[in-house]
Amino acid sequence: MNRLPVEVIGxxxxxxxxxxxxxxxxxxxxxxxxxxxxxxxxxxxxxDDWPVFRDLTTSRLEILITQTVFQTxxxxxxxxxxxxxxxxxxxxxIAWLMYTRETLRCLFYNVRTTPNVNILDICARQxxxxxxxxxxxxxxxxxNYQRFTFxxxxxxxxxxxxxxxxxxxxAACPHIQSLxxxxxxxxxxxxxxxxxxxxxxxxxxxxxxISLDKFTLEADNLVKLHLKDCALELFxxxxxxxxxxxxxxxxxxxxxxxxxxxxxxxxxxVNNFTIIWSKFYQIISKSCKLKRLRLxxxxxxxxxxxxxxxxxxxxxxxxxxxxxxYELRDELKEGVLHYCLQGxxxxxxxxxxxxxxxxLDEHFSDWVGCLLERCGxxxxxxxxxxxxxxxxxxxxxxxxxxxxxxxxxMRQYIHVDVHFVYE
Amino acid sequence: xxxxxxIMLRNYDGETFVVDEVVAVEPQTxxxxxxxxxxxxxxxxxxxxxxxxxxxxxxxxxxVETPNxxxxxxxxxxxSFDFDFVKADQGTLxxxxxxxxxxxxxxxxxxxxxxIADMIKGKTPEEEEEMRRVNAWVFSCFVGVTCLxxxxxxx
Numbered sequence: 001m002n003r004l005p006v007e008v009i010g011x012x013x014x015x016x017x018x019x020x021x022x023x024x025x026x027x028x029x030x031x032x033x034x035x036x037x038x039x040x041x042x043x044x045x046x047x048d049d050w051p052v053f054r055d056l057t058t059s060r061l062e063i064l065i066t067q068t069v070f071q072t073x074x075x076x077x078x079x080x081x082x083x084x085x086x087x088x089x090x091x092x093x094i095a096w097l098m099y100t101r102e103t104l105r106c107l108f109y110n111v112r113t114t115p116n117v118n119i120l121d122i123c124a125r126q127x128x129x130x131x132x133x134x135x136x137x138x139x140x141x142x143x144n145y146q147r148f149t150f151x152x153x154x155x156x157x158x159x160x161x162x163x164x165x166x167x168x169x170x171a172a173c174p175h176i177q178s179l180x181x182x183x184x185x186x187x188x189x190x191x192x193x194x195x196x197x198x199x200x201x202x203x204x205x206x207x208x209x210i211s212l213d214k215f216t217l218e219a220d221n222l223v224k225l226h227l228k229d230c231a232l233e234l235f236x237x238x239x240x241x242x243x244x245x246x247x248x249x250x251x252x253x254x255x256x257x258x259x260x261x262x263x264x265x266x267x268x269x270v271n272n273f274t275i276i277w278s279k280f281y282q283i284i285s286k287s288c289k290l291k292r293l294r295l296x297x298x299x300x301x302x303x304x305x306x307x308x309x310x311x312x313x314x315x316x317x318x319x320x321x322x323x324x325x326y327e328l329r330d331e332l333k334e335g336v337l338h339y340c341l342q343g344x345x346x347x348x349x350x351x352x353x354x355x356x357x358x359x360l361d362e363h364f365s366d367w368v369g370c371l372l373e374r375c376g377x378x379x380x381x382x383x384x385x386x387x388x389x390x391x392x393x394x395x396x397x398x399x400x401x402x403x404x405x406x407x408x409x410m411r412q413y414i415h416v417d418v419h420f421v422y423e
Numbered sequence: 424x425x426x427x428x429x430i431m432l433r434n435y436d437g438e439t440f441v442v443d444e445v446v447a448v449e450p451q452t453x454x455x456x457x458x459x460x461x462x463x464x465x466x467x468x469x470x471x472x473x474x475x476x477x478x479x480x481x482x483x484x485x486x487v488e489t490p491n492x493x494x495x496x497x498x499x500x501x502x503s504f505d506f507d508f509v510k511a512d513q514g515t516l517x518x519x520x521x522x523x524x525x526x527x528x529x530x531x532x533x534x535x536x537x538x539i540a541d542m543i544k545g546k547t548p549e550e551e552e553e554m555r556r557v558n559a560w561v562f563s564c565f566v567g568v569t570c571l572x573x574x575x576x577x578x
Contacts, residue, residue, distance in 0.1 A: 004517065008524060015533075015540035350523055 006031055010039020016272035017042055019068050023236060043069065043079035043110075047084050054084045061085065062092040063236040066283075075100045080109035097122045105150075120146045120169070133182040134158050141165040143172035155180035162187040163195045172200045172380040177201060183209035194376070228253045248273055258283050267292040274299045277307055290316040294323035296356070312342030313374060318351045318410070322375075325356030333363040340370040356384030361398055365405040372413055380417040387422045430457070431465035432480075436473045439465060442480055449483035450526035471522045477514070479522060482508060482531050509538040 013035055016022050026036035045065055047053045052062065065080065078100055082088075093113045097104075098203060103173075105127055109119070112135045119140060123131070124146035131148075134157040150172040161169075163186050169175060179202055188191055192213040197205075202219040211231040218238040225237070228249040237243075241261035247269040256279070265287035271294070284290070293316065295307060295334045305323060328336065353371060357364040372378065383406065388395060410418050430447040432440045433542040447466075456466055468476065489501050509516065516535060523532050 004520065008520060011532075012520075012536050012539050012543075015546055017540075018544070021544050318551045 006035050007039050009035035010041070014041040015041075017044040018045055019045050019065075020050045021066060034073075037071055038073050040072050040075065042079075043075055044077075044079035044381060045082065046079065046339070047082045052266045053082065057358045058085055058088065062088055066092060066095060069096050070099060072100075072102045076103055077107075078104060081108055081110050083110075085111050087114045089113070090115050090117045090188060090239065094119050094122065101126045104128060106130035106132075108132040109136070112136065114185055120148075120172075124148060124172075129153070131155070132157075135160070138165055138169070141168040141172060143168050146172050148173045149175065151176055153178040153180075155182075156184060157182035158185070160185035160187065162189060163187070163193075166195060167197055170202075173199075175201055178204040180206040181210065182206075186210075186212070196306055234418075245269075256280075256283070262287050263289070265290055269294045269296075270298065272298075278333055281311060285311070285315050292321040293319060294321070294354070296323060296325045296354075297327060298325070299327050307375055308339045308342065308351075309371065309374060310339075310345055310349075313343070313345035313347045317386075318349055319347060321352045321354075322347065322350050322371075323354035324371075325354070327358045333361075337363060337366055337370070340367055345374070347375050348377055351379045353378060353381040354384065355381070358386060360385045360387075360402040362401065362405060365402055365409060368406065369409050372409065372416070378413070378416050380419070382419040384421045384423070432476065433465045434468045434471050434473055434476050438473045438476075440476060440480060442484075443487075446480065446483045446487050449487060450479075450523075450528045452525060452527045468526075470525060472518070475518050475522045478508075478511075478515075478519065478529065479528070479531070483528065484552055486530065505534055509534060513542075 004323075005422075009032055013022055013025050013032070016025060022040065024034055026033045045053070045068075056064070061082065069075065069078070078096070080096075088111050090113050093109075093123040093322045094117055097117075097119065101123055104123070106129060107123065109132070116137050116139070117237055118139070119133065119136065120141065125148075127150055128140075128148055128152045130153045131151060132155040138156075139161075142213070151289045151320040152175060154173065154176060155178075156168075157180075161184060164183075166184075166186075170179070176199060179199075181195075186195060193211075194214040194216075195210075196214075196216040196218075200220050203221055204224045205217065205219065205222065206226045206228075207215075207230060208228040209230070209232075212233070214234045214236075215230075215232050216236040216238070217225075220240045220242070222239050222243050224245040225243060226245075226247040226249075228251070230253075232251070232253045233280055234255045234257065236257045237260050239260035241263040243260060243262060244264055246265060247267070248271065249269075250272045252274065261288055263283060263422075265284065268284060268287070268290065273295075278328075293312070298307075312319070312322070326336065353375060355368055355371065357367070368381075368383065372381070387399070391399075406418075410416065427516060428444040429441050430444050430453070432442060432447070433451075434440070436480050441520055444457070448457065471479075486501065489497055511519070515537060520532075520539075525536065
């Protein structure tokens with residue numbers, strides 16, 4: 001019968017990833033040992049993989065990693081994600097990176113190094129395609145010398161870097177497609193904290209936990225943009241209408257400037273955001289290809305300026321998923337219903353609805369009724385409500401009459417699947 | 424009515440499989456043969472049995488037929504198909520590896536590698552030795568028996 005070639009064993013063992021599993025596997029027989037020494041592609045030291053990692057001292061860990069890494073040849077992926085470790089010594093880290101840099105395609109590293117190691121310097125002009133870095137500093141980027149020709153995906157978390165260096169880093173990656181920034185420490189050079197990012201190749205951008213006076217993103221090929229937990233005074237987006245997915249979670253933006261036609265938008269997902277509907281509507285009204293629209297936990301200002309369903313129905317004929325959830329004060333509820341009843345354009349393609357109000361009362365059930373009328377081809381509706389822990393008699397009564405009115409309402413739409421989600 | 428080109432694959436048992444070209448080019452080896460013009464009659468695959476070849480074709484077909492969308496349903500469907508696909512016995516899996524390695528189908532190869540790695544994961548050296556014993560014809564080098572002696576402290 002055939003024997004599996006040693007390269008194939010190496011491929012299988014590379015899928016083990018965790019260093020401990022690989023080392024144990026290498027002890028079973030000579031062929032497996034050879035596979036681990038010469039044909040291993042991926043090695044991972046993750047504090048979650050083995051509880052003993054957390055009991056070892058830092059120097060023991062460094063020795064363990066050095067001994068294991070230095071026995072491999074041609075490693076393509078190295079992952080060192082040690083949450084319990086305060087810092088590794090620079091000499092160990094430099095050794096691991098210099099030993100593997102010629103073949104390394106992906107690197108995950110999240111431990112502080114003392115003194116700081118310039119990882120970009122060590123890995124530049126090699127084969128790196130994916131870099132995920134955390135808890136380190138990047139000081140001084142020189143795009144001419146530090147070039148990452150193959151880098152497609154870059155993720156920086158809790159990294160300290162200046163705004164200029166961040167842009168230079170993007171320039172040093174001529175084929176970068178995906179950028180993730182989580183809670184960066186942007187060094188302040190002016191009175192204002194500004195970040196300007198420019199890239200012709202970026203397709204995906206994810207920004208989390210950043211607070212800036214001004215953020216400018218110029219990306220002519222951007223397809224997906226996701227902001228989370230950000231506080232931006234001014235956000236400028238410049239593009240050529242390639243954006244397909246736009247998502248904002250817990251973001252506060254004082255001035256939103258979008259110099260991008262937004263023609264190709266397919267998904268808009270906004271959560272916990274204070275918006276002025278007329279302004280926001282102006283930005284998205286040209287996205288006639290929109291398939292999914294979610295405005296969740298949006299707060300409306302005093303202005304009587306609500307999401308009017310008529311505009312949604314007319315501007316987005318291809319919409320197949322609509323999710324609306326409002327935080328409303330009592331005085332504003334009549335206004336919302338009024339906007340609902342204006343016009344009667346149908347939303348023929350909407351098959352799934354998610355609706356939520358802060359209070360489950362008869363205004364909400366009337367509003368649900370409004371939407372059901374417009375969505376003739378609806379297949380599924382989910383009603384979201386908040387139920388307080390201590391229910392007064394009045395609240396119980398309100399919940400009961402709300403439930404009754406929904407039951408009455410859904411009798412007219414028996415082909416629609418109803419779900420309830422209460423928090 | 425579209426005319427879809429078909430390719431004939433002749434295997435180890437002499438059986439011929441007729442496949443749509445779009446499915447047949449999933450394996451890179453076959454794609455290159457077609458490009459080089461060697462596929463005018465039938466493509467010989469002398470080292471693959473019928474049982475394995477039909478499984479491979481089934482996998483290629485499923486992945487070609489599922490639209491490459493981001494729809495949750497399509498992805499979940501493919502995932503469940505893959506999950507059931509690798510529920511074969513170890514012997515079949517190892518036969519599959521050799522065939523898929525020859526045919527060079529990256530997605531399927533990664534799937535099988537990961538499946539076998541998951542089987543190995545978390546086992547002690549003794550358990551792995553047990554696994555090797557059961558599949559002795561694959562793991563056929565036994566110089567490592569010496570280190571196992573040390574492990575079981577038989578000295």
